[in-house]
Amino acid sequence: MKKSLKIISLFTLVVVLILTVTSCKKDKKDTIRIASVGPISGDVAIYGNSTKKGIELAIEEINNNGGILVDDKQMKIEWVGMIDDEASSDKAATAFNTQYAKNIDLMLGAITSGATEGLVGQAIGKKLLVITPTGTADYITVGKNGDERDLRTNIFRACFNDSYQGEVAAKFISNNLKKTRVAVLYNNEDSYSMGLYNSFKNLATTNQIDIVYEQSYQNNSVDFKTAWNSIKSSGAEVVFLPEYYEKVVTIVSQGRDAGYNGTIVGADGWDGVLSVDGVDENDFTNCYFSNHFAVDSNEAVVNNFVNSYKSKYNENPTSFAALGYDAVYIYKKAVEEAKSIEFDKVLEVLTSSNFYADVVTGRITFAANGNAVKPAVVMTFENKNYKYYTTVE
Structure with missing residues (x-):
């Protein structure tokens, strides 16, 4: 009997040690894992592919500059990639679960409104920050009856809403x-x-x-x-x-x-x-x-982004590219202010009335419902190109 108790005690000790080591490893991650879900095939593939390019450019820039400063440690971003949802709500939900299983720190997605709602249905209640770069439907952050913000506290958007x-x-x-x-x-x-x-x-x-x-x-x-x-x-x-x-x-x-x-x-x-x-x-x-932004703007932050994007991809960026890019930098600023990648601490920063980020699409703050607060530009067409016309607030 005593021998059995010793074996059980030894087994319990081993389990505790394993869990402790695993926990320590989780708390001391070397990289920040970011994933996305969006349409990279189908009728609106340009939206997903453009957003993906913007995200990847931001990650490349941040990593080339040492990464994100988390307290006193520089952490590089590990890009998990974008899974194709073909702008489908059901496929976005499935893709979210696949990405979530990879121990990610941030979900950027989905891209279209209907697909984002499918993704959000899986993200509710999870300690994972979700920022849709481009999902504009009002219900994404508050539910279709407007009364679910308390359930969707982890859901934000980098774009303005419908x-x-x-x-x-x-x-x-x-x-x-x-x-x-x-x-x-x-x-x-x-x-x-x-x-x-x-x-x-x-x-x-x-x-x-x-x-x-x-x-x-x-x-x-x-x-x-x-x-x-x-x-x-x-x-x-x-x-x-x-x-x-x-x-x-x-x-x-x-x-x-x-x-x-x-x-x-x-x-x-x-x-x-x-x-x-x-x-x-x-x-x-x-x-x-x-x-969300004007590619022909004369603002320095826009010019730098447009030039970097054209240098990398040999094309002008769309607003989807700019919003994907901005979403990464919004997260970077929130993490650096929180001095942590822990969900609760980053969420506290994002929901603070003092938080703002100066990004390509303008100075962004967040309302209590997770919606971005920022001006809109109006574009027109000239010489086979988009042209800035005015700003509306």
Whole structure:
């Protein structure tokens, strides 16, 4: 009996020692592990691939400069990579679980709003910081009824949200374009398009805007001629079109072919229209869209980013690239202020009213609901390029 007790005691001691060593190793990590989930194939692959490039550039820069200062120790970032979710909510959820199992410190994702909600469903309750660089749907940080922030305290976004973009569009049309008669085309099967439509509609009257015509369509819609003829008959001076870039090209092209020469206004989903095969840049004369940064800005932080990005990838960065890049630097600043990579300590810094980060897309702070607070830029088109037009706050 005594011999058995000795064996049990020895076994218990060994287990305790193993757990202690494992715990120490976990507390004394040599690298900070960052992972992502996003669409790197499919219809909106440009979003995932652009964001991935921005993330990788930021990580490369930080590591080349010694890493992130955690208390008195420089820690390099280990890039776990981006798993393709094809902009699918279910695939994003599965991809999150795969990445989470790799003992990561930060999840950057997902990229599209619907996929991000699928990912968030798996991230709720876990001691892991999640920053979506580009997921704009309002519900991502607060739930679809707006009452889940206490469950989603680990969820943040580096971009602004749909309600804010709808507000920006309304203010821009009213204050900058001085127009009042507006038509709206929106996709009632897409959360991004619906979020912007609802926000814009709710703020129209406040901004002296009269919505003279509105028409919904579906994901598989391809013929918009009837809608454009109705828009022409309505006397609309401006059309608000909250949609992603590939479908934007189709809709705008059909509008111009139908003889509508008025102003068309969109949001950040338009970023990428000039990369679509067969696009006629002339169709986008008298068009504007809200965005997160202007590639032709003369600000030093933007110039440095654009030059570094072009040097590495031989192309201009999109706003998705800038937001992926910024998300890494936001985390870097939070960790350095926390002097720790422990979840609770980094979260405390991010939720502090004193926290801010000066990044490519502007000075960013976080509201209590995890949303980014920062200005928006409005872009137009000139000489087959995007061109900065104004800033709206």
